[in-house]
Amino acid sequence: MAWSTRELAELAGTTVNTVRHYHRLGLLEQPERRYNGYKQYEVRHLVRLLRIRRLADLGVPLAQIGAVSAGDDNTPDALRELDRNLQASIERLERARADIAVILRDDAPVDSPAGFAAVASRLSEADSSIIHISTQLYDEDALADLRKMVESDSGAIGAELGALPADADEEAKRFLIERLAEVLTQNLLDYPWLSDPVPHLSKSEHVTQQTFVDAVVELYNPAQLEVLVRASVLANEQARVVREARRPAE
Structure with a gap:
C-alpha cells in the first residue's frame, strides 16, 4: 500500500503543509516517487509521522523531536523540563479561569489587572x-x-x-x-x-x-x-x- 501526501496527512490527522514542514526539518524522510513523479508513502512513513505527532502533542519542541525520539542521554532531562513548562502552563490557565469566573460573577471589566477582578x-x-x-x-x-x-x-x-x-x-x-x-x-x-x-x-x-x-x-x-x-x-x-x-x- 502506498499513499499520496494528502492521503498520508489525512491518515495521521494532520495537514499536507505540516508533512512538508517535517520534511524540511529533516524529521520525516522523503519517500520514493512513482513513475509519474508523485510521492508514495509507506507504512514506515506513516508510523514515523504518527510518532512525530505524538511527541509534538506532548509539547516537545520540533527542534528537539529528533533527539528525543532517538532516546539520547538528554531525553530524561528534556522531558522533565517539558513537564515543568506544562505545569507552569496549567497553573497559568487555572489562574485565567479563576479570573474569568470572578469577572463574570462581579461583572468586572474584562481587562481588569490580573488578580484584581x-x-x-x-x-x-x-x-x-x-x-x-x-x-x-x-x-x-x-x-x-x-x-x-x-x-x-x-x-x-x-x-x-x-x-x-x-x-x-x-x-x-x-x-x-x-x-x-x-x-x-x-x-x-x-x-x-x-x-x-x-x-x-x-x-x-x-x-x-x-x-x-x-x-x-x-x-x-x-x-x-x-x-x-x-x-x-x-x-x-x-x-x-x-x-x-x-x-x-x-
Missing part, C-alpha cells in the same frame, strides 16, 4: 492603570498586599480623587489630602515594606521609580498629582510619629 469595579481608570503597571514591577507577595489594600478601601476616596478637577481650590485639595493621608498612613503601618520596597521589586529600583513617575504624571491632572504627593508626605510623617511612639523606651 474582584475589586476592579471600585477602581478609577487611573488607579486601574497604576495597578496594571504595578503587576510588572512588584513580586507576588507585594501584589497580594496591594490587593488587601484595595479590598479594605471603600473606593470613595479614589472616586473623589478621580473627580478632582485640574483647577481645584486649596480647600478641596486639603480636605482630600487629609483623608487620603489617613489611608496611606494605615497602609504604611500595616505593610512596612512600603517604606522600603526594594526587596519586593521585580525590576530595578531605577526602572521602577522612573516608570511610576512617568505614569502618575501622565495619568493624573496637576491637582490630583499635588494631592497624591502632599498626602504621601503627610502619611510618611504620621507613620514615623506612630512608629516612634510604639518603640520601646531605651
Whole structure:
C-alpha cells in the first residue's frame, strides 16, 4: 500500500503543509516517487509521522523531536523540563479561569489587572492603570498586599480623587489630602515594606521609580498629582510619629 501526501496527512490527522514542514526539518524522510513523479508513502512513513505527532502533542519542541525520539542521554532531562513548562502552563490557565469566573460573577471589566477582578469595579481608570503597571514591577507577595489594600478601601476616596478637577481650590485639595493621608498612613503601618520596597521589586529600583513617575504624571491632572504627593508626605510623617511612639523606651 502506498499513499499520496494528502492521503498520508489525512491518515495521521494532520495537514499536507505540516508533512512538508517535517520534511524540511529533516524529521520525516522523503519517500520514493512513482513513475509519474508523485510521492508514495509507506507504512514506515506513516508510523514515523504518527510518532512525530505524538511527541509534538506532548509539547516537545520540533527542534528537539529528533533527539528525543532517538532516546539520547538528554531525553530524561528534556522531558522533565517539558513537564515543568506544562505545569507552569496549567497553573497559568487555572489562574485565567479563576479570573474569568470572578469577572463574570462581579461583572468586572474584562481587562481588569490580573488578580484584581474582584475589586476592579471600585477602581478609577487611573488607579486601574497604576495597578496594571504595578503587576510588572512588584513580586507576588507585594501584589497580594496591594490587593488587601484595595479590598479594605471603600473606593470613595479614589472616586473623589478621580473627580478632582485640574483647577481645584486649596480647600478641596486639603480636605482630600487629609483623608487620603489617613489611608496611606494605615497602609504604611500595616505593610512596612512600603517604606522600603526594594526587596519586593521585580525590576530595578531605577526602572521602577522612573516608570511610576512617568505614569502618575501622565495619568493624573496637576491637582490630583499635588494631592497624591502632599498626602504621601503627610502619611510618611504620621507613620514615623506612630512608629516612634510604639518603640520601646531605651
